Amino acid sequence: MVTITDIAEALGITPSTVSRALAGNPRVREETRQAVLEAAERMGYERNVLASNLRRGKSDIVGIVVPRINREFFSNLISGAESILGQAGYRAIICQTHEELDTEIKALHTLRLHRVAGVFFSHCIEATDSSHVLPALGRIPLVQFDRVFRDLPGAKIVGANFEGAYEATTHLILSGYKRIGTLAGYLHTEVYSDRLRGYRKALEDNGIPYDQSLVFPDSIFRETGYASCHMAIDAGCDALYCAGDYAALGSLDALREHRISVPDDFGLVGTANEFFTELTNPSISSVGQRPYDMGREAAIAFLESREGVTVIPMELHIRQSSNRNNIWLK
Amino acid sequence: MVTITDIAEALGITPSTVSRALAGNPRVREETRQAVLEAAERMGYERNVLASNLRRGKSDIVGIVVPRINREFFSNLISGAESILGQAGYRAIICQTHEELDTEIKALHTLRLHRVAGVFFSHCIEATDSSHVLPALGRIPLVQFDRVFRDLPGAKIVGANFEGAYEATTHLILSGYKRIGTLAGYLHTEVYSDRLRGYRKALEDNGIPYDQSLVFPDSIFRETGYASCHMAIDAGCDALYCAGDYAALGSLDALREHRISVPDDFGLVGTANEFFTELTNPSISSVGQRPYDMGREAAIAFLESREGVTVIPMELHIRQSSNRNNIWLK
DNA sequence: CTGTTAGCGCGTTCAA
DNA sequence: TTGAACGCGCTAACAG
Numbered sequence: 198m199v200t201i202t203d204i205a206e207a208l209g210i211t212p213s214t215v216s217r218a219l220a221g222n223p224r225v226r227e228e229t230r231q232a233v234l235e236a237a238e239r240m241g242y243e244r245n246v247l248a249s250n251l252r253r254g255k256s257d258i259v260g261i262v263v264p265r266i267n268r269e270f271f272s273n274l275i276s277g278a279e280s281i282l283g284q285a286g287y288r289a290i291i292c293q294t295h296e297e298l299d300t301e302i303k304a305l306h307t308l309r310l311h312r313v314a315g316v317f318f319s320h321c322i323e324a325t326d327s328s329h330v331l332p333a334l335g336r337i338p339l340v341q342f343d344r345v346f347r348d349l350p351g352a353k354i355v356g357a358n359f360e361g362a363y364e365a366t367t368h369l370i371l372s373g374y375k376r377i378g379t380l381a382g383y384l385h386t387e388v389y390s391d392r393l394r395g396y397r398k399a400l401e402d403n404g405i406p407y408d409q410s411l412v413f414p415d416s417i418f419r420e421t422g423y424a425s426c427h428m429a430i431d432a433g434c435d436a437l438y439c440a441g442d443y444a445a446l447g448s449l450d451a452l453r454e455h456r457i458s459v460p461d462d463f464g465l466v467g468t469a470n471e472f473f474t475e476l477t478n479p480s481i482s483s484v485g486q487r488p489y490d491m492g493r494e495a496a497i498a499f500l501e502s503r504e505g506v507t508v509i510p511m512e513l514h515i516r517q518s519s520n521r522n523n524i525w526l527k
Numbered sequence: 528m529v530t531i532t533d534i535a536e537a538l539g540i541t542p543s544t545v546s547r548a549l550a551g552n553p554r555v556r557e558e559t560r561q562a563v564l565e566a567a568e569r570m571g572y573e574r575n576v577l578a579s580n581l582r583r584g585k586s587d588i589v590g591i592v593v594p595r596i597n598r599e600f601f602s603n604l605i606s607g608a609e610s611i612l613g614q615a616g617y618r619a620i621i622c623q624t625h626e627e628l629d630t631e632i633k634a635l636h637t638l639r640l641h642r643v644a645g646v647f648f649s650h651c652i653e654a655t656d657s658s659h660v661l662p663a664l665g666r667i668p669l670v671q672f673d674r675v676f677r678d679l680p681g682a683k684i685v686g687a688n689f690e691g692a693y694e695a696t697t698h699l700i701l702s703g704y705k706r707i708g709t710l711a712g713y714l715h716t717e718v719y720s721d722r723l724r725g726y727r728k729a730l731e732d733n734g735i736p737y738d739q740s741l742v743f744p745d746s747i748f749r750e751t752g753y754a755s756c757h758m759a760i761d762a763g764c765d766a767l768y769c770a771g772d773y774a775a776l777g778s779l780d781a782l783r784e785h786r787i788s789v790p791d792d793f794g795l796v797g798t799a800n801e802f803f804t805e806l807t808n809p810s811i812s813s814v815g816q817r818p819y820d821m822g823r824e825a826a827i828a829f830l831e832s833r834e835g836v837t838v839i840p841m842e843l844h845i846r847q848s849s850n851r852n853n854i855w856l857k
Numbered sequence: 858c859t860g861t862t863a864g865c866g867c868g869t870t871c872a873a
Numbered sequence: 874t875t876g877a878a879c880g881c882g883c884t885a886a887c888a889g
Contacts, residue, residue: 198866200865200866200867201866201867201868202866202867210875210876211875211876211877212866212867212868212876213867213868213869213875213876213877213878214874214875214876216866216867216868216869217868217869217874217875220868224874224875225874225875226874226875229874229875243639243640243665244640244866244867245581245640245642245865245866245867246640246641246642247577247580247581247586247641247642247865247866247867248581248865248866248867248868248881249866249867249868250577250867251575251577251578251581251865251866251867251881251882251883252866252867252868252869252880252881253867253868253881254881256577258620258641265602266596266597266602266605266621267596267597267599267602267603267606267802269597272595272596272597272602273597275596275623276597276623276625279623288620288622288637288641289620289621290588290618290619290620290621291596291619291620291621292618293605293606293609295606307618309573310573310574310575310576311576311577311588311618312575312576312577335573446806472597472803473802473803473806476776476803476806476807477806477807477808478807478808528882530881530882530883531882531883531884532882532883540859540860541859541860541861542882542883542884543859543860543861543862543883543884543885544858544859544860546882546883546884546885547858547859547884550884554858554859555858555859556858556859559858559859574882574883575881575882575883577881577882577883578865578881578882578883578884579882579883579884580865580883581865581866581867581881581882581883582864582865582882582883582884582885583865583883583884583885584865
């Protein structure tokens with residue numbers, strides 16, 4: 198491995214000068230700089246980023262901690278963040294927690310040991326509060342997105358969950374569904390409690406009493422959505438706002454089993470606008486979060502050391518599962 | 528930041544001893560070790576991995592370079608690799624190339640600058656040969672998977688593409704389809720040329736002449752699959768083996784537009800067993816690669832510095848799109 | 858079992 | 874404009 202010392206020896210100068218020339222320091226003669234650059238090129242020099250980072254006391258690596266990377270939402274969010282971070286010279290270590298608290302703590306801690314420049318973080322379902330984060334992460338700059346803890350320092354990028362759920366529920370009401378329940382997700386997590394509030398407000402603004410017995414929490418996966426939808430059917434629901442697309446998918450499974458016609462006899466709206474929502478039969482209406490923009494915003498907030506909460510609008514994509522009598526499309 | 532020197536001073540010993548105690552070196556008195564561990568804990572010491580890696584001349588970070596992380600195949604492969612690497616104390620930097628050669632070269636080069644311990648690599652579509660890899664990567668240990676270049680050093684983990692395509696095509700033949708074409712993918716890439724060979728062999732073993740005009744290359748995305756399927760229909764095909772699931776999905780779009788009934792009048796088999804293949808209407812049969820196992824194998828090959836090619840079997844998942852007259856299921 | 862010495866490769870004083 | 878000297882935090886060789 199070629200070092201700046203090797204270059205210095207070859208040129209009969211000192212490592213300091215080489216270092217300056219390579220760093221673009223103006224206090225070095227143009228002639229010398231050219232000689233150094235030429236020699237570096239010729240000898241195949243590559244800066245040792247480890248040593249450089251150690252000396253400067255900073256790293257050009259950031260960590261991204263998400264529950265899973267095989268979700269359209271998170272993978273697009275990562276792409277959005279990388280598009281900004283890459284330009285700024287940062288690389289990302291991506292960690293999956295698989296929704297497990299243990300794994301999450303280990304990931305945060307490892308990133309801290311690596312002295313990363315910052316951590317982008319969306320917490321897992323098993324994490325019911327933020328108490329584990331700062332002990333594991335220390336004083337590393339934190340940017341949270343989507344699933345955020347309000348009581349932690351640093352920037353927070355969130356979707357307009359209240360408004361999105363409000364719009365989705367209103368859409369179901371306007372479509373003529375009468376007994377609208379919700380697969381509400383994990384209510385200890387803000388994204389889900391916000392969505393529940395939006396759902397409730399939409400009902401009340403339309404003169405429909407909020408009925409606790411139509412709220413089915415803790416189901417965001419296909420299997421749990423399937424089970425909860427069965428309960429919703431038993432409770433007499435004719436529509437569901439699901440706080441996640443996988444739960445909506447499970448609901449579709451249950452409705453098919455019951456031979457209930459969607460959207461004629463049952464309306465369905467999911468959340469996240471996953472790729473597959475467009476492909477099912479019937480396709481699934483969904484409120485989407487614009488993850489790519491959220492990732493970009495998170496990266497910008499990090500680069501500018503901005504604090505505070507940024508809210509990104511959500512968009513309702515109406516598809517077959519709530520398009521009763523074709524009133525919305527075609 | 529607390530360093531080993533701080534601990535040493537607090538205990539009236541030298542940094543070396545602290546380092547040894549922390550590293551679990553047996554050449555240190557149990558009593559001393561306890562004192563060090565206790566002090567480290569109390570003072571909130573955290574090892575500086577950068578410094579440690581610099582000194583030891585090795586890194587505990589590996590790079591994973593893939594075209595995209597929002598594919599079931601790649602995300603599961605990454606999960607599989609991480610499951611092994613994590614146990615061995617390695618962390619992964621994940622890089623997406625978005626199928627662009629430029630991005631791929633930059634990713635490899637950045638990983639080299641970071642002196643990662645190894646690189647796991649599946650090349651992008653734009654890379655038609657391996658000439659850019661070693662110049663960008665240098666002497667960093669390389670493990671390739673799925674889309675591999677044979678002429679590069681290091682381990683290679685590949686799916687049984689020939690056999691998988693052979694099985695898929697045979698399945699279409701046995702289902703009674705007569706004019707079977709293929710959306711063959713990019714034939715400069717081995718996974719795709721292997722699949723084409725498997726397709727061809729299956730035809731020939733069943734007495735069906737191989738017809739070049741039924742081979743439609745360069746389509747692995749939904750849009751290009753859609754376009755190629757139109758051409759296949761025009762060419763009189765009544766079935767397609769697609770070397771990718773997204774191309775199969777695009778084919779379904781085209782067939783729906785033509786009001787051609789699948790699987791009654793047209794058979795379809797894709798490749799990769801993406802999550803969505805199960806959800807479409809009709810659902811899409813697909814040959815899957817067992818990505819989680821491939822990731823594990825890749826990680827093991829890296830840890831054991833194993834060279835050579837490892838082949839992972841593929842599995843045909845028969846779904847509606849090729850289940851003519853219900854002869855395969857139910 | 859522990860201390861001394863000597864760097865890993867780089868960047869940044871301070872002098873000259 | 875350049876050089877000399879030092880140290881980031883840690884580990885490893887060699888003594889003792």
